[in-house]
Amino acid sequence: MILIGERINAGFKDIKEAIINKDPDPIREWAQKQTEKGATYLDVNMGTASANPDDFLWMIDTVQNEVETPICLDNNKLNVQKLAIPTCKKPPLVNSVLAIDEKMDEIFPTVAEYNASIIGLSQDAGGSPKNADDRMVQAGNVFAKAMEHGLDPDQLFLDPIVMPLKFMQEQAPEILKAAGQYTLFSDPSPHIVCGLSNISNGAKNKSLMDRTFITMLIANGADAAILDVMDDELVNAILTAELMMNRGIYADSYIEAFRG
Amino acid sequence: MDIPKVNERWTSQINEVTIGATADQGGTRSKVITVGGQTTLPGMTFEGDIPNSPVIAGYVSDVVPEWPDFLKKAIGNEINSPTEWAQKCVQEFGCDLISLRLNGADPSGDDKSAADCAKVVENVLKAVDVPLIIWGCGDDDKDAIVLQDCSAVVKGENCLIGSAKESNYKTIVAICKADNHKIISEAPVDINIGKQVNILLQDAGYDLKDVVMFQTTAALGYGLDYVYTILERARMTGLKGDKLMAGPQLADVGGEVWRIKDAVASEEILPGWGDPERRGPSWEAACAADYLQAGADILVMSHPSAIKTIQETITQIA
Numbered sequence A: 001m002i003l004i005g006e007r008i009n010a011g012f013k014d015i016k017e018a019i020i021n022k023d024p025d026p027i028r029e030w031a032q033k034q035t036e037k038g039a040t041y042l043d044v045n046m047g048t049a050s051a052n053p054d055d056f057l058w059m060i061d062t063v064q065n066e067v068e069t070p071i072c073l074d075n076n077k078l079n080v081q082k083l084a085i086p087t088c089k090k091p092p093l094v095n096s097v098l099a100i101d102e103k104m105d106e107i108f109p110t111v112a113e114y115n116a117s118i119i120g121l122s123q124d125a126g127g128s129p130k131n132a133d134d135r136m137v138q139a140g141n142v143f144a145k146a147m148e149h150g151l152d153p154d155q156l157f158l159d160p161i162v163m164p165l166k167f168m169q170e171q172a173p174e175i176l177k178a179a180g181q182y183t184l185f186s187d188p189s190p191h192i193v194c195g196l197s198n199i200s201n202g203a204k205n206k207s208l209m210d211r212t213f214i215t216m217l218i219a220n221g222a223d224a225a226i227l228d229v230m231d232d233e234l235v236n237a238i239l240t241a242e243l244m245m246n247r248g249i250y251a252d253s254y255i256e257a258f259r260g
Numbered sequence B: 001m002d003i004p005k006v007n008e009r010w011t012s013q014i015n016e017v018t019i020g021a022t023a024d025q026g027g028t029r030s031k032v033i034t035v036g037g038q039t040t041l042p043g044m045t046f047e048g049d050i051p052n053s054p055v056i057a058g059y060v061s062d063v064v065p066e067w068p069d070f071l072k073k074a075i076g077n078e079i080n081s082p083t084e085w086a087q088k089c090v091q092e093f094g095c096d097l098i099s100l101r102l103n104g105a106d107p108s109g110d111d112k113s114a115a116d117c118a119k120v121v122e123n124v125l126k127a128v129d130v131p132l133i134i135w136g137c138g139d140d141d142k143d144a145i146v147l148q149d150c151s152a153v154v155k156g157e158n159c160l161i162g163s164a165k166e167s168n169y170k171t172i173v174a175i176c177k178a179d180n181h182k183i184i185s186e187a188p189v190d191i192n193i194g195k196q197v198n199i200l201l202q203d204a205g206y207d208l209k210d211v212v213m214f215q216t217t218a219a220l221g222y223g224l225d226y227v228y229t230i231l232e233r234a235r236m237t238g239l240k241g242d243k244l245m246a247g248p249q250l251a252d253v254g255g256e257v258w259r260i261k262d263a264v265a266s267e268e269i270l271p272g273w274g275d276p277e278r279r280g281p282s283w284e285a286a287c288a289a290d291y292l293q294a295g296a297d298i299l300v301m302s303h304p305s306a307i308k309t310i311q312e313t314i315t316q317i318a
Helices: A013-021 A025-036 A053-066 A078-087 A101-113 A132-148 A171-182 A196-200 A206-219 A232-244 A254-259 B069-075 B082-091 B114-127 B140-153 B169-179 B191-203 B221-239 B253-257 B276-294 B304-317
Strands: A002-009 A041-045 A071-074 A093-097 A117-121 A156-159 A224-227 B016-019 B033-036 B055-061 B097-101 B132-135 B160-164 B182-187 B211-215 B249-252 B298-301
Touching: A002 A013, A002 A025, A013 A025, A025 A041, A025 A053, A041 A053, A053 A071, A053 A078, A071 A078, A078 A093, A078 A101, A093 A101, A101 A117, A101 A132, A117 A132, A132 A156, A132 A171, A171 A206, A196 A206, A196 A224, A206 A224, A206 A232, A232 A254, A254 B191, B055 B082, B055 B304, B069 B276, B069 B304, B082 B097, B082 B114, B097 B114, B114 B132, B114 B140, B132 B140, B140 B169, B160 B169, B160 B211, B169 B182, B169 B191, B182 B191, B191 B211, B191 B221, B211 B221, B221 B249, B221 B276, B249 B253, B249 B276, B253 B276, B253 B298, B276 B298, B276 B304, B298 B304
Parallel strands: A002 A041, A002 A224, A041 A071, A071 A093, A093 A117, A117 A156, B055 B097, B055 B298, B097 B132, B132 B160, B160 B182, B182 B211, B211 B249, B249 B298
Antiparallel strands: B016 B033
């Protein structure tokens, strides 16, 4: 499973303050802690704390000076992403691009040039997808465009767009259905990723909901998630679900081995 | 029309493990043996690199095994002396290294003392200049004492010591860390236990890059089928990035084939099966060739003509 640590995000107060005060310590600390917990990528997002691309590059540098874990560049401006990609020491994961031709044509060449990966959203200019079929159409466009630009399926992370259960309950089965269909695009399939905490947005029992939904997503082919890697129960559930999908070899101490 | 490339793309590399130490490296071997390091399955050189060919370790025991007479005859009188047997394996049979089994230590057999076993190891080390694989007798309690002494007399020689199981891994780790030897991790035809033993070795502070994996070898029927698929699956898992399964693999063909009736029984017992003097070595060669394809990096073998056949096979596929 590809675990993308969500914590270096200005949505969290300590990170927001760190960006405003140019204090590297909280960023270093979370880079270290999430890496120790087994994060495959570290999401870096400056949110509304700054509009200056230099601050984004500073965050990336701060992380890279602390750990070797590759970066998940989380910024909604593609021109900033294009600036950031070449500064990454290891091929980054670009988070994200909408299923809109001009946007994809803008970012895919840089992704290909730097052997990076990218999250393609199942969403176009028309707004959020309404059901599984909608998601399939959007993801299909992303997949076709990525192949056109010479990306390998391994460089593409399709996101079915997870929505809050509390407010859009009917979407959960549609998301799962769509994920299952994404696995059929190619063999080997592109990666299937989600922003997991969206499912529990605004709800109680957040951790339980995240944990339950990720195991269902894994059963439908998901192999990556942006999540709270500090949540041991969540990661344990993921490790277990992956074995149940026969994606690795079982050993009695599989949890300890991951933490080792 | 272009035919699309269907080459498998593996993301990871099998660990490279070196056995033996030359004078420069603090040992006395004339050369070292390195196995592993590949980035693809056996023979698939168009998909990745295979930097080191599989090797053959000559089976040597401190006491004469309960083997059929024709096999003992094929090896020669030297079978009665572990040092002469080892020399013959290297000089005449062309083995790359020696796999020495201290069967004589078995408490239900000759029950030889640790000191006696250590003497044998010391003598074999002096008799040949190739790297050594050293096994106990398989009894955990006895091996704890025997291997400790045997390991000490070859300190600095970077031997491969067998074997660590769930039941005794702490002892083996302590011995091998003290004397700087490599470890064989053993599992009873069970890939899950194979992985578990590796986890335990890692937890005990032993570097998995110094481990050779061993599934107790089978030489017949379902057993062969199971072990073949385990070796293959372990290798693919290692190539896909599971660091716990990325070790080179060993198959004890010579230690197993001669225990099965089908390879050794006479024509009176198995009418129509042909002369066991031809059948036996063919059986050993067939098993070894199977395991080569499954992903074995070290083949322990005993019959000289089977060894010769597999040496040719290795040359052909490498």
